[in-house]
Amino acid sequence: MNDTKQARLDRESTFSRRTETVLRDMILDGQMAPGERINEVSLSQALGISRGPLREAIQRLAAEGLLTVISHRGAFVRTFEQYQVEELYELRTALECHVVRLVCERASDEDIEGLSDLVRETDEMLAAAPDSAYPADHDLHSRLIALSGNEAIGRATLEAQRQILLARRMSAKAPARARDALHEHRALVKAIQKRDADQAGKAMAAHLAAARRGALEALGFTSD
Amino acid sequence: MNDTKQARLDRESTFSRRTETVLRDMILDGQMAPGERINEVSLSQALGISRGPLREAIQRLAAEGLLTVISHRGAFVRTFEQYQVEELYELRTALECHVVRLVCERASDEDIEGLSDLVRETDEMLAAAPDSAYPADHDLHSRLIALSGNEAIGRATLEAQRQILLARRMSAKAPARARDALHEHRALVKAIQKRDADQAGKAMAAHLAAARRGALEALGFTSD
DNA sequence: GGGCGCCCGTTTGTTGACAGTTGACATGCC
DNA sequence: GGCATGTCAACTGTCAACAAACGGGCGCCC
Numbered sequence: 001m002n003d004t005k006q007a008r009l010d011r012e013s014t015f016s017r018r019t020e021t022v023l024r025d026m027i028l029d030g031q032m033a034p035g036e037r038i039n040e041v042s043l044s045q046a047l048g049i050s051r052g053p054l055r056e057a058i059q060r061l062a063a064e065g066l067l068t069v070i071s072h073r074g075a076f077v078r079t080f081e082q083y084q085v086e087e088l089y090e091l092r093t094a095l096e097c098h099v100v101r102l103v104c105e106r107a108s109d110e111d112i113e114g115l116s117d118l119v120r121e122t123d124e125m126l127a128a129a130p131d132s133a134y135p136a137d138h139d140l141h142s143r144l145i146a147l148s149g150n151e152a153i154g155r156a157t158l159e160a161q162r163q164i165l166l167a168r169r170m171s172a173k174a175p176a177r178a179r180d181a182l183h184e185h186r187a188l189v190k191a192i193q194k195r196d197a198d199q200a201g202k203a204m205a206a207h208l209a210a211a212r213r214g215a216l217e218a219l220g221f222t223s224d
Numbered sequence: 225m226n227d228t229k230q231a232r233l234d235r236e237s238t239f240s241r242r243t244e245t246v247l248r249d250m251i252l253d254g255q256m257a258p259g260e261r262i263n264e265v266s267l268s269q270a271l272g273i274s275r276g277p278l279r280e281a282i283q284r285l286a287a288e289g290l291l292t293v294i295s296h297r298g299a300f301v302r303t304f305e306q307y308q309v310e311e312l313y314e315l316r317t318a319l320e321c322h323v324v325r326l327v328c329e330r331a332s333d334e335d336i337e338g339l340s341d342l343v344r345e346t347d348e349m350l351a352a353a354p355d356s357a358y359p360a361d362h363d364l365h366s367r368l369i370a371l372s373g374n375e376a377i378g379r380a381t382l383e384a385q386r387q388i389l390l391a392r393r394m395s396a397k398a399p400a401r402a403r404d405a406l407h408e409h410r411a412l413v414k415a416i417q418k419r420d421a422d423q424a425g426k427a428m429a430a431h432l433a434a435a436r437r438g439a440l441e442a443l444g445f446t447s448d
Numbered sequence: 449g450g451g452c453g454c455c456c457g458t459t460t461g462t463t464g465a466c467a468g469t470t471g472a473c474a475t476g477c478c
Numbered sequence: 479g480g481c482a483t484g485t486c487a488a489c490t491g492t493c494a495a496c497a498a499a500c501g502g503g504c505g506c507c508c
Contacts (some may be wrong), residue, residue, distance in 0.1 A: 063287035098318030152311040
């Protein structure tokens with residue numbers, strides 16, 4: 001058994017920790033609607049644990065920005081105003097534009113080759129099933145962050161991405177942006193291959209701006 | 225009683241919440257050394273509460289990156305490797321360089337005038353007491369973040385700043401960088417007054433790079 | 449003498465119960 | 479009819495006790 005697995009088991013070896021990931025998945029999967037209140041008694045019973053570990057998990061998810069806790073009233077799945085969604089995309093822009101600059105400076109040629117492989121694979125998958133959602137496990141963004149090698153930026157970005165994912169749960173419709181996103185990704189990778197940090201940063205900013213427009217539109221917010 | 229105060233009272237109206245801020249202050253004030261373990265029983269007794277609320281506060285501070293919780297072993301005041309400190313400064317660079325660009329684009333002339341007033345006041349205070357520490361309540365960085373008007377970026381930056389503050393607790397010596405920082409701040413504000421986003425971003429990057437060097441040196445790490 | 453395994457005190461993880469607060473409903477008054 | 483007040487059930491905040499896990503110390507075996 002390798003260390004990573006051991007460490008993961010250790011990290012999950014407690015009700016509180018396991019509940020945290022279960023709850024997070026429930027929130028992000030849409031099993032709990034934004035604004036919905038968490039009833040500690042019934043949820044803890046449903047999960048087969050007591051209120052203590054559940055409350056601890058709630059505290060962590062609140063610190064992560066997925067729950068809003070109000071004293072003596074309870075924990076609610078977080079809702080987002082338009083300005084908050086815009087702020088989150090701006091946060092991602094700040095972080096991920098810096099990430100691609102770092103990748104341009106630091107990544108090996110093989111790693112960058114892997115990026116274009118990734119885009120090509122996604123292209124083929126999308127050609128085979130044109131209306132499918134963008135395959136999450138082939139996510140270019142997480143790959144880029146991994147290549148940047150900065151765990152702190154990685155955590156911050158992941159948090160912002162999750163909050164955006166939750167915000168989009170407020171709308172039923174998911175805009176079919178897969179093809180557009182793919183084109184933007186291709187342009188982004190092309191800039192990285194040239195190791196042109198400025199151009200790569202602009203490509204990322206443009207990509208995120210387009211994603212933001214799509215999100216705001218899906219949420220019924222007036223996109224400027 | 226104004227709303228802000230009411231909201232703050234509400235937010236602090238519970239042992240768990242109050243303990244969170246008390247504990248955070250204890251950690252950042254240096255009352256608890258990095259690496260030190262928190263004994264839940266003795267600390268809860270010292271605070272006059274039970275272990276439940278204390279544990280909840282610990283969970284939130286762990287999510288904030290100030291504590292490290294290891295299953296069945298306890299919560300420890302976080303320690304930092306050199307690479308982690310470097311990552312944090314890189315994170316701040318990504319965030320705060322974006323912040324100053326936003327300020328250049330969005331801040332009013334009066335707000336920018338306020339920035340130079342701030343630098344001037346700090347200058348005078350530093351001239352009166354040359355060896356004093358950099359006055360925290362006149363912190364230019366938080367002012368800039370406030371002017372950017374982005375709460376999400378603000379929270380992320382605050383978290384990074386606090387982690388750096390904690391990391392520096394691992395070293396006794398605080399480098400006397402106040403005068404240098406002031407000069408860098410002045411250059412930064414000058415660029416903002418010209419609303420030159422590129423130059424302001426570069427000034428912020430240079431300022432943070434200098435701060436990073438100072439921090440790494442104080443921590444006894446080999447600065448590259 | 450050194451290494452291995454067991455045991456026990458200490459500390460954390462979890463539970464169930466109690467107390468205080470909130471929001472909603474019903475009642476009474478203007 | 480509308481508004482203020484009182485009451486009540488439901489829920490959260492807190493506590494104290496129980497159970498499991500960890501690690502240090504001891505003795506035993508080689």
